[in-house]
Amino acid sequence: MKVADVMTRGVIGVSPQTTVAEAVNLMLSSRISGLPVLDDGKLVGIVTEGDLIRRAELGTERRVSWWRSLLMTPGKEAADYVLSHGAKVDDVMTTDVDTVTPDTDLVDAVDIMNRRAIKRLPVVEDDRLVGIMSRADLLRALAAKFARQQSGEMTDTEIREAVRAELGRHPWGRDGFIEVHVRAGVVELEGTIYDERTRAAARVAAEAVPGVKSVTDHLVWIEPMSGVVMMPPDMDGPYSR
Known part of the structure; x- marks a missing residue:
C-alpha cells in the first residue's frame, strides 16, 4: 500500500502568524492533535499538542534545577522562554518536520513514525501540502481491511492455498x-514445529485469511536439544524419544 491509499486530504492548516489561542481552539473544535503550518501553501512547520503543554498560562514551563542552570546557556534559556510564552504559531511550531509523498510505501512511512515517535506525517507533492497521514488514518485503513476480510467468500481450496x-x-x-x-x-x-513460538504465528497467519471460521491446532513441537515432544493442545502430556 501507498501513503495515498490511507492519507487524509483537504487538511486544515494555519499560518505562522496565527495566534496560539486560535490554533488551540481550532485543534479542539476539529478534534485533531496537530496542525500543519503553511506559508503561501508551502509547509514550514507543524504545531502539535506536544508543542503546547509547557505554557506560562498553565504554569507548566520547564523547570531547571539550580545545578543544571549553571550549565545552561542564556541562549537556550531564551529559546525555552519563547516556547512557553510565544503568542504566535511561528514562536512554538516545530520546524524540523519529516514528510512523505503520496507514492511513499506505507511501510516506509510507518518506519519514520516509529523511529521519530511522531503521530502524523505531512504529505507533500511538488513542495505543496496535499494531505496528512496520522495514526488514526492507519487505524481506519485497518478497520476497512478487517471489514473486507469478514465479508469475503472463499472456497476451502482457496483458503488452503492462501x-x-x-x-x-x-x-x-x-x-x-x-x-x-x-x-x-x-x-x-x-x-x-521446532520452536513453540511458531505455533502462535501459524495460527495467526491462518486466522488472517478471509473466510476462515476457526483454526484447529494439531501441530507437534519437538524440542531440538532434548528431543522432548510436546503434543498438540488437544492431546495431553509430553514424551521423549
Missing part, C-alpha cells in the same frame, strides 16, 4: 513441515 502462501512468506513457515487442511472454512494445522 494460508499456505502466507506461511511460505516467512522463514518459520516455509520449511514444509506444516500441513494445511480446510473443511467448511475450518483450518486444521498439522505437522511438526
